Amino acid sequence: MMEFLSVLWFFLIFVLIAGYFVLDGFDLGIGVLSPFIAKNDEERAVLRRAIGPVWDGNEVWLLTAGGALFAAFPDAYATTFSGFYLAVMLVLFGLIVRAVSFEFRAGDPSWGKLWDACFFVGSLLPALLLGVAVGNIFAGIPMDAAGDYAGVPLIGLITPFTLLTGLLGLAMFLAAGSCWAALKAPLPSCLQARAARLRLPLQVIALALFAVVSVYALVLVGPEMDPNLGILRWLFAALVVVGLLASLVVGKTSGDDLKAFLAQSASMIALVALLACSMFPVLVNATADSVGPAITLANAASSELSLTWMTIILCIGLPLVLVYHVVIYRTFRGRVNPADLEEY
Amino acid sequence: MEAFADVAVLSRIQFALTVAYHFLFVPLSIGLGLILAINETRYYRSRKPEDAAATKFWVKVFTATFAIGVATGITMEFSFGTNWANYSRFVGDIFGAPLAAEALFAFFLESIFLGVLLFGRERVSPKFYMVSSWLVWAGSCLSALWILIANSWMQTPAGAELNADGTEAVITDFFSAAFNPSIFARYTHTVDALLIMGAFVAMAVAGWYMLKGRNAEFAMKTMRIAAVVGIVTSCAMIVFAHSSAVVVWNEQPTKLAMMEGMYDSEVPPLYAVGIVDEDNQEVIAPFAIPGGTSFLATGNFETEYPGLNELAQTEEYGDMVVEDMPVGLVFQSYHLMVAMYGLIMLTSILVLVFTFKGGRIAKMRWLQWAAVLSPIWPFIAIQTGWITAEVGRQPWVVYPSVTGPDGVSLLTADGISMSVSAPELWLTLGLFVLVYLVLLIGWARVIGRFIKEGPVAEGAAAADAAAVAVVAADAEGDVVVAEAVAAAGDSKKEGE
Numbered sequence: 077m078m079e080f081l082s083v084l085w086f087f088l089i090f091v092l093i094a095g096y097f098v099l100d101g102f103d104l105g106i107g108v109l110s111p112f113i114a115k116n117d118e119e120r121a122v123l124r125r126a127i128g129p130v131w132d133g134n135e136v137w138l139l140t141a142g143g144a145l146f147a148a149f150p151d152a153y154a155t156t157f158s159g160f161y162l163a164v165m166l167v168l169f170g171l172i173v174r175a176v177s178f179e180f181r182a183g184d185p186s187w188g189k190l191w192d193a194c195f196f197v198g199s200l201l202p203a204l205l206l207g208v209a210v211g212n213i214f215a216g217i218p219m220d221a222a223g224d225y226a227g228v229p230l231i232g233l234i235t236p237f238t239l240l241t242g243l244l245g246l247a248m249f250l251a252a253g254s255c256w257a258a259l260k261a262p263l264p265s266c267l268q269a270r271a272a273r274l275r276l277p278l279q280v281i282a283l284a285l286f287a288v289v290s291v292y293a294l295v296l297v298g299p300e301m302d303p304n305l306g307i308l309r310w311l312f313a314a315l316v317v318v319g320l321l322a323s324l325v326v327g328k329t330s331g332d333d334l335k336a337f338l339a340q341s342a343s344m345i346a347l348v349a350l351l352a353c354s355m356f357p358v359l360v361n362a363t364a365d366s367v368g369p370a371i372t373l374a375n376a377a378s379s380e381l382s383l384t385w386m387t388i389i390l391c392i393g394l395p396l397v398l399v400y401h402v403v404i405y406r407t408f409r410g411r412v413n414p415a416d417l418e419e420y
Numbered sequence: 421m422e423a424f425a426d427v428a429v430l431s432r433i434q435f436a437l438t439v440a441y442h443f444l445f446v447p448l449s450i451g452l453g454l455i456l457a458i459n460e461t462r463y464y465r466s467r468k469p470e471d472a473a474a475t476k477f478w479v480k481v482f483t484a485t486f487a488i489g490v491a492t493g494i495t496m497e498f499s500f501g502t503n504w505a506n507y508s509r510f511v512g513d514i515f516g517a518p519l520a521a522e523a524l525f526a527f528f529l530e531s532i533f534l535g536v537l538l539f540g541r542e543r544v545s546p547k548f549y550m551v552s553s554w555l556v557w558a559g560s561c562l563s564a565l566w567i568l569i570a571n572s573w574m575q576t577p578a579g580a581e582l583n584a585d586g587t588e589a590v591i592t593d594f595f596s597a598a599f600n601p602s603i604f605a606r607y608t609h610t611v612d613a614l615l616i617m618g619a620f621v622a623m624a625v626a627g628w629y630m631l632k633g634r635n636a637e638f639a640m641k642t643m644r645i646a647a648v649v650g651i652v653t654s655c656a657m658i659v660f661a662h663s664s665a666v667v668v669w670n671e672q673p674t675k676l677a678m679m680e681g682m683y684d685s686e687v688p689p690l691y692a693v694g695i696v697d698e699d700n701q702e703v704i705a706p707f708a709i710p711g712g713t714s715f716l717a718t719g720n721f722e723t724e725y726p727g728l729n730e731l732a733q734t735e736e737y738g739d740m741v742v743e744d745m746p747v748g749l750v751f752q753s754y755h756l757m758v759a760m761y762g763l764i765m766l767t768s769i770l771v772l773v774f775t776f777k778g779g780r781i782a783k784m785r786w787l788q789w790a791a792v793l794s795p796i797w798p799f800i801a802i803q804t805g806w807i808t809a810e811v812g813r814q815p816w817v818v819y820p821s822v823t824g825p826d827g828v829s830l831l832t833a834d835g836i837s838m839s840v841s842a843p844e845l846w847l848t849l850g851l852f853v854l855v856y857l858v859l860l861i862g863w864a865r866v867i868g869r870f871i872k873e874g875p876v877a878e879g880a881a882a883a884d885a886a887a888v889a890v891v892a893a894d895a896e897g898d899v900v901v902a903e904a905v906a907a908a909g910d911s912k913k914e915g916e
Contacts, residue, residue: 129535132490136527142497143520150512150588157501157508158837164502165848168495169855175491176859179484183866191862224505225839378513385594386517393524400532407536407543416539 081384082377085148086359088390090352092144096137097348098252098341103127103134105253107174107199108246111192113257113274119267120192122412124178126260129408131178133400135171147386151223151376152359159217159225160209163233167202174198207245210351211238215297216361219368226367237292244289247282248344254278255323255337260412272327275336279324286316286347293354299361305353312350319343428833430845431503434852436810438495440803441856445489445863447802450564450611451618452482453557458645460553464546470875472541474638475553477875479537484866486534488859495852503845507817507835514580514591515570518598522566530559561611568607569598574818575809576602576671582827589818589828601823602667606809608656609664613805615653616764617798622646623771625871627791630782635874640779643791647768647775654768657761662716668812669717669725671821674737675812677728678750680713683742684727688713693755696748701729703751736820739831750812753804760801767794 106123114120127134146153157164173194181191212233220226227233257271290313293299301309323339326332355361360371369375377383424430456478463471497519500508508515536544536552544552579596580589591597623646629639668676680688683701690712694705711721728745731737771791774781781787813819820829 125539129539130532132531132535133528136523136531139494139497139527140520140523142501143516143523145516146500146508146512147516147520150509150516153501153512153516154505154508154837157498158503158505158839161502161837161840161844162847164498165851168498169851171494172491172855172859175494176487176862179487180862180866183480183484183869184862187862187865220838222838223509224837229839229841229844378516379590381594382513382517382591385591386520389517389521389524393521397524397528400528404532404535407540 078377078380078383081380081387082148082373083357085144085377085383085386086356086373087352089141089145089148090348092137092141094345094348096134096141097248098344099134099137100131101249101341101344102252102256102337103131104199104203105249105251106257107195107253108203108250109253109257109271109274111196113254113267113270115266117188118417121417122261122265122267123257124181124195125412125416126257128178130404132175133404135175138171144386144390148378148383149359149371149373149376150378152371155219155223155225155360155371156209156213159219159227160212160233162230163205163209167205170198170201170205172198174202203249204242204246206242208233208238208242210245211235211241213360214241214293214299214351214355216299216363216366216370218363218366219360219371221367223368223371237289237297240285240289240292244282244285247278247285248347251275251278251282251320251323252337252340252344255327255333255340258327259333259337262411262413272331272333275327276324279320279327279340283317283320286320299354299358301354302356305356308353309350312346312353315346316343316350319346425842427840427842427845428836430842430849431836431840432832434503434845434849435499437849438492438499438852438856440806442489442492442496443802443806444799445485445492446564447614447617447798448621449482449486449489450557450560450614451616452478452485452621453560453618454615454649455618455622455642455645456482457553457557458649460550462641464550467546470637473875474641476541477638477870480870481867483534483538484863484870486530488863490531491859492856503837503840504817504835505837505839507830509588510830510835511574511589511818514573514589514597518566518570518573522563522570526559526563526566528559530556530563533559564611564614565607568610569600569603572603572606573597573600575606575813576600576667576821577818577824577828580828581825586827592825601671601821602664605660605663605667608660609805612653612657612660613798613802615649616657617795617802619646619650619653620764620767620794620798623650623767623791624793624795627788627794628871629874630788631785631792636782638875640775640782643771643775643781647772650768651772654765657764661761666717671823672813672819673726673822674728674731674740674745675750675808675819676725677731678745678747678812679754679808681747681751682725682727683729683747685724685730686727687711687722687724688717690716691755692759694751696751698743698748701742740815744815746811746814750808753807753811757801757804757808760797760804763797764794764801767791767797 106127110120110123114123142153175198177191177194177198181188181195184191215235215237217233218226254271254274258268258275261268261271319339319342323336323343326339327336357373358370359373359376362368362370378386456475459471459478460475463475500515500519533552533555536549537556540552541549577589577597578600579591579593579598581592582588583590622642626639626642626646629635630643668679676682676688680691681694681696681703682688687710689708689710691703691705691708694703694708696703714723714725715721717723717725728740728742728747732740732742767790770787771781771794774784774787781791815831815833816829817832817835818828818830
């Protein structure tokens with residue numbers, strides 16, 4: 077039972093991460109893209125309104141994933157959050173200034189430039205650094221006997237590989253952002269056309285980065301991977317590529333913005349699934365010269381009773397969360413129209 | 421100065437600073453959430469445009485406040501891992517679940533239905549909109565429940581045991597851990613304080629409009645809602661505060677000793693004000709009711725409670741160094757909180773009486789001023805209350821309470837992150853001060869603007885437009901323009 081629960085929670089953590097990646101992915105992407113695709117205040121307002129009703133709920137997926145990691149694998153939570161201290165703080169400051177920039181931008185136009193800048197920087201920091209963090213737990217970090225990070229603060233976390241994973245994450249966020257902007261901006265409009273045009277190059281870059289990161293990971297990083305999951309890894313890797321290609325082709329040819337967005341999202345889910353299958357059963361890899369061992373299911377999982385209650389909480393909570401999401405996305409379906417902007 | 425390089429001290433400063441700041445905005449959003457929901461329910465029944473305008477006004481104020489609450493709340497969830505890694509390892513088996521539950525059950529509810537409130541007036545039915553306002557408030561109350569379950573477990577651990585190698589607290593009984601001895605008292609005490617805060621802020625806004633002689637109808641309606649919520653919550657506080665104190669008396673002897681400045685065992689008297697002379701280990705107070713605190717705790721004037729020096733001799737509390745205990749701070753915080761409650765009660769009664777006695781408050785400038793200043797009292801009470809609760813449990817982060825399981829306790833200094841250094845902490849502390857200051861200024865500007873604009877009903881907006889049209893058509897002279905602007909102002913007031 078214990079083994080089943082810890083394996084279940086290993087994958088549930090990644091389900092929550094996938095939820096975050098797909099949902100907050102597009103709104104972080106819009107934050108980073110906004111200075112480049114929105115040319116005036118009205119277009120910026122359209123972009124904010126495109127994510128206004130949903131971004132806050134999307135961000136809660138990150139908090140849920142963090143809380144669940146804390147509860148299910150306390151050692152992994154403690155080691156990564158304290159080991160990546162300055163990087164986590166940068167993500168945090170990003171999320172903070174971003175969160176307030178929405179409401180303050182609407183309520184205080186004379187400081188609009190400051191809040192626009194906060195929206196951009198606050199979106200860029202998490203969009204880039206979350207991928208860097210993933211690169212580190214995948215490639216491994218040096219740990220001492222107590223399981224604490226033993227490398228150089230911040231600078232020690234930046235290697236060619238982790239930079240590439242950071243850029244891959246950023247490219248996926250941006251591609252998702254362009255898909256969402258193309259889906260929600262009024263049709264026809266310059267903003268919509270710009271966003272739609274941007275999908276192709278961003279997805280090509282994401283594909284290229286995915287190929288580079290994959291080869292790099294297999295050849296130069298080469299951590300041990302569970303041989304039983306080999307087929308799944310190939311399947312999800314293929315899905316990442318197919319999803320991106322499908323989104324790219326649909327976006328280019330048919331102009332069906334919803335399908336393009338969904339294919340992009342499927343590709344992002346597959347990327348997280350691929351990561352989970354490549355990591356299992358390790359949560360945080362250790363470098364070769366590390367004193368402490370890698371953090372795994374075996375040495376980091378909470379007790380059986382704790383995981384049982386977490387499962388009960390999730391079984392009640394997750395269906396509710398999904399219902400809320402259906403409600404909000406249905407209520408605000410369709411493109412943003414000028415009347416919506418006056419409302420707020 | 422050693423303290424400047426002490427990671428434990430710096431981590432505590434950072435946590436104290438960020439949590440106190442977070443708790444400036446949480447009380448406002450939970451408190452105002454109720455005012456907002458009541459307002460929207462009034463609109464749902466009346467369908468008057470001015471009631472819709474009132475809701476819109478509160479939604480705007482609420483959202484700007486809620487945004488900071490959310491943003492600074494992320495800091496709190498992250499900081500257990502970033503700054504208190506060893507603490508997280510020790511309590512993760514128990515403490516993580518309420519945090520995950522808070523996100524699943526509360527944060528999603530709040531944030532998603534706030535999206536409906538902000539953008540959905542024209543898109544959902546009036547009933548759905550009204551229900552959304554209550555769901556947002558329910559979400560914020562649920563959030564408070566889960567985080568207070570976690571916090572109360574740190575004060576009075578239960579349903580757990582120490583694992584074999586003594587490095588972790590492991591859960592043995594979920595319900596005993598969640599419904600630990602202090603949760604009911606502390607939850608009701610805290611949430612009631614937040615509702616008082618909301619009522620007083622509503623009073624302040626209404627009082628300000630009365631002083632300025634504008635938005636008269638909105639001001640009076642708001643004052644009525646605030647007066648009722650204020651008096652109910654202030655009266656309920658007597659019960660909740662008392663039961664909270666009973667928990668401290670029964671479970672946390674060192675906190676009680678600090679609250680009353682008891683270095684040596686004694687029958688605790690009741691002080692209104694006093695000074696703790698930490699060097700000579702005594703309380704200097706102008707007057708005291710002998711045995712008063714003993715009476716409140718037990719119903720008789722003779723029960724002796726142990727002092728810090730006696731407690732330091734016991735095995736359970738032996739880690740405490742009496743000379744280092746922040747007795748003065750806890751004593752003053754606690755007594756200041758109680759004093760603020762006196763002002764809260766007084767304000768509640770005055771506002772209630774003069775609001776419902778023919779609305780006489782509309783002409784009483786001194787009471788309007790008292791209303792404008794009134795949020796200061798619950799604000800101080802809430803902050804000092806939390807200082808009492810959290811500084812009072814030092815030097816432990818997981819407190820060895822009287823009924824707590826053996827060995828399930830952790831010294832604060834043992835809970836830090838070993839991989840975080842003092843210079844890194846200085847850097848992040850500086851950034852927090854800078855970013856949080858900008859946030860505070862930004863928030864004040866936005867809220868100031870909302871209050872200045874006030875609630876504007878649809879009808880008034882139309883009247884404004886008409887006035888502008890008059891100005892445009894009749895560009896003969898400044899006098900005409902001035903008259904038209906004045907007329908627009910008048911019609912605005914009537915519209916409310």
